[in-house]
Amino acid sequence: xxxxxxxxxxxxxxxxxxxxxxxxxxxxxxxxxxxxxxxxxxxxxxxxxxxxxxxxxxxxxxxxxxxxxxxxxxxxxxxxxxxxxxxxxxxxxxxxxxxxxxxxxxxxxxxxxxxxxxxxxxxxxxxxxxxxxxxxxxxxxxxxxxxxxxxxxxxxxxxxxxxxxxxxxxxxxxxxxxxxxxxxxxxxxxxxxxxxxxxxxxxxxxxxxxxxxxxxxxxxxxxxxxxxxxxxxxxxxxxxxxxxxxxxxxxxxxxxxxxxxxxxxxxxxxxxxxxxxxxxxxxxxxxxxxxxxxxxxxxxxxxxxxxxxxxxx
Amino acid sequence: xxxxxxxxxxxxxxxxxxxxxxxxxxxxxxxxxxxxxxxxxxxxxxxxxxxxxxxxxxxxxxxxxxxxxxxxxxxxxxxxxxxxxxxxxxxxxxxxxxxxxxxxxxxxxxxxxxxxxxxxxxxxxxxxxxxxxxxxxxxxxxxxxxxxxxxxxxxxxxxxxxxxxxxxxxxxxxxxxxxxxxxxxxxxxxxxxxxxxxxxxxxxxxxxxxxxxxxxxxxxxxxxxxxxxxxxxxxxxxxxxxxxxxxxxxxxxxxxxxxxxxxxxxxxxxxxxxxxxxxxxxxxxxxxxxxxxxxxxxxxxxxxxxxxxxxxxxxxxxxxxxxxxxxxxxxxxxxx
Numbered sequence: 347x348x349x350x351x352x353x354x355x356x357x358x359x360x361x362x363x364x365x366x367x368x369x370x371x372x373x374x375x376x377x378x379x380x381x382x383x384x385x386x387x388x389x390x391x392x393x394x395x396x397x398x399x400x401x402x403x404x405x406x407x408x409x410x411x412x413x414x415x416x417x418x419x420x421x422x423x424x425x426x427x428x429x430x431x432x433x434x435x436x437x438x439x440x441x442x443x444x445x446x447x448x449x450x451x452x453x454x455x456x457x458x459x460x461x462x463x464x465x466x467x468x469x470x471x472x473x474x475x476x477x478x479x480x481x482x483x484x485x486x487x488x489x490x491x492x493x494x495x496x497x498x499x500x501x502x503x504x505x506x507x508x509x510x511x512x513x514x515x516x517x518x519x520x521x522x523x524x525x526x527x528x529x530x531x532x533x534x535x536x537x538x539x540x541x542x543x544x545x546x547x548x549x550x551x552x553x554x555x556x557x558x559x560x561x562x563x564x565x566x567x568x569x570x571x572x573x574x575x576x577x578x579x580x581x582x583x584x585x586x587x588x589x590x591x592x593x594x595x596x597x598x599x600x601x602x603x604x605x606x607x608x609x610x611x612x613x614x615x616x617x618x619x620x621x622x623x624x625x626x627x628x629x630x631x632x633x634x635x636x637x638x639x640x641x642x643x644x645x646x647x648x649x650x651x652x653x654x655x656x657x658x659x
Numbered sequence: 660x661x662x663x664x665x666x667x668x669x670x671x672x673x674x675x676x677x678x679x680x681x682x683x684x685x686x687x688x689x690x691x692x693x694x695x696x697x698x699x700x701x702x703x704x705x706x707x708x709x710x711x712x713x714x715x716x717x718x719x720x721x722x723x724x725x726x727x728x729x730x731x732x733x734x735x736x737x738x739x740x741x742x743x744x745x746x747x748x749x750x751x752x753x754x755x756x757x758x759x760x761x762x763x764x765x766x767x768x769x770x771x772x773x774x775x776x777x778x779x780x781x782x783x784x785x786x787x788x789x790x791x792x793x794x795x796x797x798x799x800x801x802x803x804x805x806x807x808x809x810x811x812x813x814x815x816x817x818x819x820x821x822x823x824x825x826x827x828x829x830x831x832x833x834x835x836x837x838x839x840x841x842x843x844x845x846x847x848x849x850x851x852x853x854x855x856x857x858x859x860x861x862x863x864x865x866x867x868x869x870x871x872x873x874x875x876x877x878x879x880x881x882x883x884x885x886x887x888x889x890x891x892x893x894x895x896x897x898x899x900x901x902x903x904x905x906x907x908x909x910x911x912x913x914x915x916x917x918x919x920x921x922x923x924x925x926x927x928x929x930x931x932x933x934x935x936x937x938x939x940x941x942x943x944x945x946x947x948x949x950x951x952x953x954x955x956x957x958x959x960x961x962x963x964x965x966x967x968x969x970x971x972x973x974x975x976x977x978x979x980x981x982x983x984x985x986x987x988x989x990x991x992x993x994x995x
Contacts, residue, residue, distance in 0.1 A: 406819070407842035474860070479867060506812065510853055510864065592854040593817030604817075604853050614856060617691075617718030618819030618845045620738070625720075 379636065386630035388623060398630060404595035404606075406615075411627035413634055415595045419605035420635070423512055423587065424580040426601070427519035432573060434520075435527035439569075442528075443535040444557055455532075462525035469586035473518045478590050481517070482509030486602055489513075504600040513601040515587040522586055523576035530572025534565035534653070567653030574646035578639055584609035608635045685954055688715040689722020689735030692821050692876065693756055693939045696974045697735070700961045703968065712957060719821055719845070726750060726942045732950045734942035737821025738845070739921045749945040751992055752919040753985045754938035755958060757909045757975040759877040760826045761900040761935070763885040765865050766792055767807050770886070772899050775800045777891035778926075778934070782834035784872060785813055786841075787851035792870060800891075807870060814864045814873030817854025819846040825937035826874045829925035833934075874935075877905070878973035892934045893926050904933035905975040914938075914981055916988040938977075948993065955994045959986070 383390075389398070393411060401412020438458065442451055486507030493499045538561050546556045562569075592604025593614045608631050619625040687697070694716035701712035717725075719736040726734030727748045735755070745752055762781060764774055776784075780796050783789040789796065792806040816823045824845045831843040841847050855861035858879040865873040865885065872888075877900055880887050889897045898904045911929030914920045924936040941958065943951050962985070966976040977985070989995040 405848045406846045407844040407848070474863065482867070506810075508812070508853055508864070508868065510855070589856050589860060593856070594854055595848065614818035615846055618720045618821070620720040620723060620845060 379633075382629055382633040382636060386626050386633050388626035389630040392623060393627070393630075398627075399634070402595075402597055404611075406619075406621070406624050409621065409623050411623070411630075413608070413631055415597055416606050416608045416611050416631055417634065417638075418597050419512070419591070420581060420607040420609070420638075422605065423516050423519055423591070423607055424577055426512065426516035427523060427580050428573065428577060430516065430520035431524045431527055431576065435524045435576075436531055436569065438524070438528040439531035439535055440557055440561075442532050444553065444561065458525045458528055461521070462529075466522065466583060466586040469518050469522060470589045473514065473586065474589040477518065478509035478514055480509075481511075481514045482507045486511075486513065490602075501599050502601050505602045507602050508604075510590050510592045510604055511600075511602045512591070512598075512605050515591045515605075515607075516601075518586050518590065519580050519583055522583060523580050526576040526579060527569075527572050530575065531565070531569045534568025534572065535561050537568065538564040565653075567649050567656065571646050571650035571653060574642055574649065578642045578646065581639055581642060582609060582635065584613050588613045608632070683709070683953055684711040684713065685733070685950070685957065686713050686715075686731045687722075687733040687735060687941075687954075688717050688725045688731045689942075690719040690737045690821055690939050691716040692737055692758060693735060693974070696756055696965075696969050696972050699968050699972060700957075700965045703964070704957055704960055708960075710953065710957065718819075720819070723942065726944060729944055729947075732944075732947065733954050735939065736942060737937065737939050738824050739923070739938070739940050740919075740942065741921055742918050745919050745942075751943040751945055751951075751988075751994075752921070752940050753958075753988060754914065754920050754977060754981065755941050755961075756969055757905055757924070757936055757938050757977060758825075759900055759905045759908075759933055759936040759975065760822055760829075760874050761877050761880045761885075761887040761933075762872060762874050762890070763862070763865050763880055763887050764872040765867075765869060765886060767869065768805055771884070772887060772889060773801075773804060774886075774888040775891070775897050776888050778829070778833035781890070782830050782837050784811055785815075785830065785849070785851070786836060787813070809870040812868050812871040813849070813852030814861050814868070814871055815849045815852050815854055816858075816861055816874075817856050820857075821845065821937070821939070822858070822874065822876055823847065825923070825925060825935060828923050828937075829935045832923070832926050881973050890934050892930075892932050893928050894930045894932070896930060898931055898933055900933050902970065902975055904931055905936050906978055908932035908934070908936040909938070909975065909981060910978045912936075912938075914984060916984050916991070920985070920988070936975075943994075945992075951994050955989050959989075959995065962986075 389411065398413050400414055402414045403410045403412045404415055442454055446454065486509065490503045490507065493503050543556055543560055546560050587607065588610045591607065591610050593606045593610055594604035595606050598605060612628055612632060616628055619628055694714060697714045701714060705711055719738060722734035722736050723740065725731045740750065740752055762776065766774065777800065780789060790810055791808055792811060793808050798806060824843065827841065827843040827847050830837040841850065853864065855864045855873070858875045861873040861875050862879060862883055862885055865871045875885065887900055889899055891897050907929040908924055908927035911927045911932050912922055912924045914922050924938055926934050927936065943954060962977065962982045969976045986995065
């Protein structure tokens with residue numbers, strides 16, 4: 347063992363302490379997974395895996411539980427928030443790295459970091475009291491009006507605009523994940539070797555051409571990794587959307603309908619879950635989210651590592 | 660330097676003595692609904708007796724679990740446990756305070772307390788069968804009101820709560836269709852409508868949405884001046900929600916010590932009873948005799964001295980007859 351071969355006792359002690367610190371993380375993760383599986387075993391036994399994942403029923407009174415409405419809500423809000431956030435975040439990153447004059451880079455960077463530092467419950471309150479009325483009175487009626495009569499698109503905006511719906515929740519989520527995507531994209535853009543950029547400018551390329559043909563292709567993988575990381579954050583976000591999503595266990599096609607995500611269901615129902623099977627099903631939902639988050643993080647890591655390897659050559 | 664050390668030592672000693680004197684600490688956990696009144700009582704009680712009462716409002720389900728596992732001295736729950744269940748887990752149960760649930764509506768030109776509804780119309784509205792305020796059954800009950808045509812939006816609690824439990828219990832008791840299709844519980848599958856988180860969420864949506872109806876705790880409706888409705892009770896009278904009608908419900912409710920007071924106070928038979936009321940309960944572990952005596956002392960004190968404080972916080976104190984029954988129950992179980 348390399349760590350133990352050192353003679354100096356202080357060195358040895360130090361190595362052992364750092365090793366314990368590192369391994370404790372792994373132990374925590376395994377411990378959490380173990381508890382989730384143990385607590386949900388009752389529900390796993392009753393509903394099985396396939397049935398639980400594909401059933402849309404969530405009825406505490408009749409003790410029948412299925413995760414599909416929650417998974418659907420989670421994926422849909424996450425997907426929509428990414429659609430809104432990615433263009434804005436990449437725009438911010440391009441502006442900071444390539445276009446902005448130096449004196450503006452600092453303030454904008456700090457503003458973005460501040461956005462990331464706002465606790466999510468504040469987004470939640472703001473969403474309920476400020477954004478939701480704006481959405482229901484102005485944005486959603488407008489969207490309804492301009493999409494009226496367009497086949498398929500029309501379906502997305504059916505129903506009364508209430509402001510407590512998938513659309514509002516997605517907008518809040520997108521604001522929360524913009525800082526992540528933006529800062530990782532900025533870092534990836536900065537990885538583009540300036541020699542290559544300068545050569546492009548030297549042969550007469552415009553700023554747009556440099557960004558499109560040099561910077562973006564060069565940092566594609568890094569940006570993609572950043573997007574998947576923010577996807578992970580959006581998957582797990584709870585308090586910001588618990589107030590504006592309505593916790594409605596139905597699958598809907600309209601973005602103006604209430605829905606439920608895994609996290610919102612947990613936050614809303616955990617405290618008052620009185621029956622064993624109810625509580626166990628909530629743990630089962632948590633387990634599903636754990637696995638989903640784990641998979642997204644693995645994908646993100648894969649791309650980020652690939653990007654790193656590519657540029658370190 | 661030495662004097663400072665001595666001073667510190669003296670302070671430490673004094674502190675440790677006061678700590679030793681106030682050694683009685685009671686730990687409770689459970690329902691969120693009675694939390695404000697329990698903590699107000701505990702504050703006053705602590706000033707007089709030095710007994711410290713810690714109450715964590717983690718929810719009724721949590722309260723039941725914690726006392727069953729004996730991790731707290733007492734549990735609190737908005738829904739009563741059945742005598743069989745209490746027997747099995749070796750628990751005792753008694754009510755502590757009464758609360759009510761009121762329907763709140765947002766209908767143009769209708770003032771608080773003007774709208775009259777009965778259990779059948781309320782049930783049909785929440786089932787989505789009555790879609791407009793100008794439905795014939797509502798118009799018949801409210802001949803003087805000009806009711807709008809627009810579609811009714813139902814607002815319910817999206818989080819599991821005792822408020823929903825009492826409300827759905829009332830609907831299930833009075834309306835067979837509700838019992839078949841939905842049932843009663845802290846979280847149910849509402850057939851129509853949107854969910855608001857907490858009383859504040861429901862109130863906010865009702866205020867903002869024309870032609871909507873929801874339900875909130877009475878205390879919340881009163882403090883926020885929401886447009887509550889009248890309801891027709893079991894005796895056939897229309898009643899306005901308020902202290903009198905809740906007290907009437909509590910008095911006419913048949914709380915039976917032999918059943919550990921297991922009772923849903925919905926649809927109470929009294930002439931002036933508000934039909935959607937409920938008691939919130941305290942759960943004790945049978946074998947913890949000493950601790951229980953201290954807890955019972957606290958509630959005995961609260962029953963004697965806490966009524967005004969409870970009313971200030973818009974809770975309904977238990978009627979005297981019920982308090983006497985509870986005291987007899989304590990004696991019978993050797994707690995007092």
